[in-house]
Amino acid sequence: MRTICFYFQVHQPFRLKPYRFFEIGDDHDYWDDYSNRNIMNKVAKKCYLPMNQLLLELIRKHDGKFKVCFSLSGTVLDQMEAYAPEVLHSFQELVATGHVELLNETYGHSLCALKSETEFQDMVSLHQKKIQYHFNGYKPKVFRNTELIYSDDIGEMVAKMGFEGILSEGAKHVLGWKSPNFVYVNAKEPKLKVLLKNFRLSDDIAFRFGEKAWNEYPLTTDKFIGWLNQVPQEDEVINLFMDYETFGEHQWKETGIFEFMRNLPDSILHQTNFNFSSPSEVIANGSPVGQINVPTPISWADEERDLTAWLGNDLQDEAFDRLFELEKLVKRSNDPDIYRDWRYLQTSDHFYYMCTKFFSDGDIHAYFSPYESPYEAFINYMNVLSDFILRLKLAEKARG
Amino acid sequence: MKVLMFGWEFPPHISGGLGTACYGLVKGMEHHKQDLIFVVPKLWGDEDPLAEFVNASEIEIDYRERRFRDIWKSLTYLEVSSFLVPYLSPEEYHNHTERLLKDEDEIESSVLANKFSFSGKYGKDLILEVSRYALVAAQIAKDKKFDLIHAHDWLSFPAGIAAKKISGKPMIAHVHATEFDRSGQTVNQRVYDIEKAGMEAADKIIAVSQLTKNTIVTKYGIPEDKVTVVHNAVLDASIIKSNVVKKVPEKIVTFLGRITFQKGPEYFVEAAAKVLQKDDNVRFVMAGSGDLLNRMIQRVAELRIGTKFHFTGFLKGDDVDKMFALSDVYVMPSVSEPFGISPLEAVRHNTPVIISKQSGVAEVLQNAVKVDFWDIDAMADAIFALLHYNGISKMFKEMGREELKRLKWEHVAEKVIGIYKQTFNQ
Numbered sequence: 001m002r003t004i005c006f007y008f009q010v011h012q013p014f015r016l017k018p019y020r021f022f023e024i025g026d027d028h029d030y031w032d033d034y035s036n037r038n039i040m041n042k043v044a045k046k047c048y049l050p051m052n053q054l055l056l057e058l059i060r061k062h063d064g065k066f067k068v069c070f071s072l073s074g075t076v077l078d079q080m081e082a083y084a085p086e087v088l089h090s091f092q093e094l095v096a097t098g099h100v101e102l103l104n105e106t107y108g109h110s111l112c113a114l115k116s117e118t119e120f121q122d123m124v125s126l127h128q129k130k131i132q133y134h135f136n137g138y139k140p141k142v143f144r145n146t147e148l149i150y151s152d153d154i155g156e157m158v159a160k161m162g163f164e165g166i167l168s169e170g171a172k173h174v175l176g177w178k179s180p181n182f183v184y185v186n187a188k189e190p191k192l193k194v195l196l197k198n199f200r201l202s203d204d205i206a207f208r209f210g211e212k213a214w215n216e217y218p219l220t221t222d223k224f225i226g227w228l229n230q231v232p233q234e235d236e237v238i239n240l241f242m243d244y245e246t247f248g249e250h251q252w253k254e255t256g257i258f259e260f261m262r263n264l265p266d267s268i269l270h271q272t273n274f275n276f277s278s279p280s281e282v283i284a285n286g287s288p289v290g291q292i293n294v295p296t297p298i299s300w301a302d303e304e305r306d307l308t309a310w311l312g313n314d315l316q317d318e319a320f321d322r323l324f325e326l327e328k329l330v331k332r333s334n335d336p337d338i339y340r341d342w343r344y345l346q347t348s349d350h351f352y353y354m355c356t357k358f359f360s361d362g363d364i365h366a367y368f369s370p371y372e373s374p375y376e377a378f379i380n381y382m383n384v385l386s387d388f389i390l391r392l393k394l395a396e397k398a399r400g
Numbered sequence: 401m402k403v404l405m406f407g408w409e410f411p412p413h414i415s416g417g418l419g420t421a422c423y424g425l426v427k428g429m430e431h432h433k434q435d436l437i438f439v440v441p442k443l444w445g446d447e448d449p450l451a452e453f454v455n456a457s458e459i460e461i462d463y464r465e466r467r468f469r470d471i472w473k474s475l476t477y478l479e480v481s482s483f484l485v486p487y488l489s490p491e492e493y494h495n496h497t498e499r500l501l502k503d504e505d506e507i508e509s510s511v512l513a514n515k516f517s518f519s520g521k522y523g524k525d526l527i528l529e530v531s532r533y534a535l536v537a538a539q540i541a542k543d544k545k546f547d548l549i550h551a552h553d554w555l556s557f558p559a560g561i562a563a564k565k566i567s568g569k570p571m572i573a574h575v576h577a578t579e580f581d582r583s584g585q586t587v588n589q590r591v592y593d594i595e596k597a598g599m600e601a602a603d604k605i606i607a608v609s610q611l612t613k614n615t616i617v618t619k620y621g622i623p624e625d626k627v628t629v630v631h632n633a634v635l636d637a638s639i640i641k642s643n644v645v646k647k648v649p650e651k652i653v654t655f656l657g658r659i660t661f662q663k664g665p666e667y668f669v670e671a672a673a674k675v676l677q678k679d680d681n682v683r684f685v686m687a688g689s690g691d692l693l694n695r696m697i698q699r700v701a702e703l704r705i706g707t708k709f710h711f712t713g714f715l716k717g718d719d720v721d722k723m724f725a726l727s728d729v730y731v732m733p734s735v736s737e738p739f740g741i742s743p744l745e746a747v748r749h750n751t752p753v754i755i756s757k758q759s760g761v762a763e764v765l766q767n768a769v770k771v772d773f774w775d776i777d778a779m780a781d782a783i784f785a786l787l788h789y790n791g792i793s794k795m796f797k798e799m800g801r802e803e804l805k806r807l808k809w810e811h812v813a814e815k816v817i818g819i820y821k822q823t824f825n826q
Contacts, residue, residue, distance in 0.1 A: 020712065021685060021710040021711070021712045022647075022712075022719075022722065022726075023647075024647065024648050024710070025646075025647030025648035025649070026647040313701075314698060314701035314702045315697070315698070315701040315706075317701070318700075318701040318702075318704050318706045319701075319706065321704070322704075322706065322707050373694070375693070375694045375697040375698070378697060378701060378706070379697060379710070379711045379713075382706040382707060382710070383710060385706075385707055386648075386683075386707045386708070386710070389707055390648060390649070
């Protein structure tokens with residue numbers, strides 16, 4: 001087997017509105033409806049709709065030989081329902097071709113796997129229900145955790161929930177001399193297969209494609225094919241994992257990213273000995289070469305491929321710990337609004353905005369943050385959280 | 401007796417506390433029918449007509465007057481290429497100094513033009529405006545009849561000195577703040593020099609607090625008997641009834657001011673953490689902005705008190721009143737505060753206050769808890785006490801109100817007029 005596995009992450013967070021101290025105790029509506037709607041509509045126009053259309057054409061043209069896989073977070077699905085139903089329809093149309101796999105993740109694009117197994121299970125099953133509801137009873141077999149965060153323990157939890165495989169990052173410090181281009185198994189639960197992102201080839205498309213300072217610029221289909229053909233013959237699978245917003249949003253249409261993708265399947269099928277597989281096909285057809293040991297969590301972010309984009313500085317840790325202290329109260333409340341807000345507050349993006357390590361080369365973080373500084377992000381989040389805690393206490397009191 | 405007074409700003413167009421204090425004083429002077437010419441760099445036309453105002457921007461300088469050239473020469477120690485300019489980014493600063501070095505002659509000619517339009521702000525041409533202000537003062541001193549000069553803070557000291565030189569009349573320097581209060585230990589030498597020159601040239605000095613007098617004596621080497629303490633007052637001592645409703649169940653403890661070294665914000669944060677260990681039923685609010693804001697946020701996160709310690713950013717107008725009204729305790733932990741009017745505002749809102757012993761206001765407000773700014777245990781203790789022991793807070797509220805009524809600008813003006821007479825007769 002020699003195959004290429006495309007996986008696209010589709011996600012939007014529910015951004016908080018500017019929430020001032022004076023509003024604590026009074027205003028329980030935290031979400032910036034206006035900007036969430038605007039951003040969803042903008043990304044739909046620039047990315048989701050045109051790229052879905054392109055993929056649909058490619059899948060039809062190659063009659064099943066070209067396939068891709070998506071993970072759609074619960075929050076992005078909620079936003080599509082509310083702001084852009086036509087986007088949801090176009091994803092449904094793609095899945096209906098039978099050549100698009102969907103992954104399971106946490107509903108709220110949450111970091112809960114690092115903190116609470118019960119919440120993790122709840123979030124996964126909520127997401128599963130959401131997928132089943134929107135995609136004609138579809139039941140995902142493969143899991144991807146938020147930000148591709150993975151460790152031996154997380155893998156074990158995921159295996160316990162019955163998944164066959166999980167996606168993660170081919171982090172150098174974990175792989176060492178090993179290649180990401182094989183199927184591995186979890187160190188604690190060998191039933192669970194682990195697919196690792198080939199970060200060089202993935203990031204060539206996702207991050208470097210339109211970068212004029214890159215010495216390989218411009219990236220043409222021929223050049224990419226050339227690189228694929230240089231991959232050692234014994235390597236079995238190239239996992240190209242990236243944000244779906246790469247197409248048209250991170251890499252603008254003007255960079256030629258759509259033309260690149262339009263030509264890529266044909267060229268790969270005719271000029272290389274690779275074909276295309278979905279993650280579950282890779283898992284079913286590939287034979288694992290060994291286990292992968294990941295005692296401390298890895299992710300797909302930044303140079304370090306660790307958790308420091310979301311957790312680790314005092315702002316992030318304070319916010320994260322305070323939020324998860326509330327699990328019992330939230331679950332006792334039995335209030336759907338409280339539940340929903342708690343899930344939305346877990347979204348990793350909120351913690352990403354509080355990251356301070358990028359003061360020097362902050363372009364990527366700054367691009368994604370609605371705040372001027374991590375400190376502002378913290379203040380706003382904590383004000384909201386303070387109100388949320390008051391609501392929980394009131395609900396607790398009301399129940400006596 | 402007629403007084404020629406030099407200020408830097410006057411309400412409603414103010415950006416510092418100096419304008420408010422000048423307004424109060426002028427109002428008090430009016431009460432005593434004190435004859436007054438009040439000069440400001442720029443008049444906007446909507447000032448309260450309490451005195452004979454002179455707009456320095458409209459004064460034409462007559463260069464046939466040889467003595468003005470001499471004054472300008474004596475002002476060259478105010479070299480415009482100074483490091484005074486506050487709040488400039490490195491690039492702005494570079495451009496600013498570049499321009500100054502290149503165009504020194506041009507600047508001199510613009511300062512020496514017939515007319516000069518002041519911004520009256522604390523902007524990047526501050527030193528330039530201060531020296532031009534002195535020239536204008538010389539012209540005014542030549543044209544107007546008066547018996548005594550009164551200059552407020554270093555910005556108008558060169559004006560006072562120039563007016564004295566031309567007229568030979570006695571001068572009073574009024575010190576509302578010194579460079580040590582503004583900059584801590586890293587004083588700007590030029591500002592210090594101007595302050596010292598003003599204090600030395602003055603026949604008498606008024607300090608807004610004993611604390612400030614001590615600074616004048618020890619740091620500027622001025623003889624003690626030349627300095628008289630006259631505390632500030634409040635414009636309006638009436639109690640402000642607010643219909644703002646608190647929406648959180650907890651009590652609220654507030655810090656309100658610039659978040660800079662001099663205001664001691666870090667002591668407030670540390671004290672808050674101590675209180676929160678004992679008492680969960682309280683929220684702390686740090687209202688304001690400044691160069692230490694991010695460090696404070698960082699510290700709050702480190703201390704893990706982020707759900708009980710809030711930041712509002714810079715507040716203005718109604719929001720300031722609202723904040724005072726919502727507060728159960730107001731804390732001013734200033735490291736160095738010549739006077740400090742905000743605790744008196746808190747009293748007007750019926751909010752008990754804790755102030756540092758290193759503030760001038762501590763000398764006039766008896767019904768307040770006073771702690772050393774660095775003593776976070778005492779501060780935490782006081783916060784806890786005012787939150788829980790209704791007896792003290794009730795007493796502070798009632799008696800604070802009474803005290804406030806005694807802090808009137810007409811009393812201040814009366815004292816100042818006494819100093820005028822004393823100086824005039826010497």
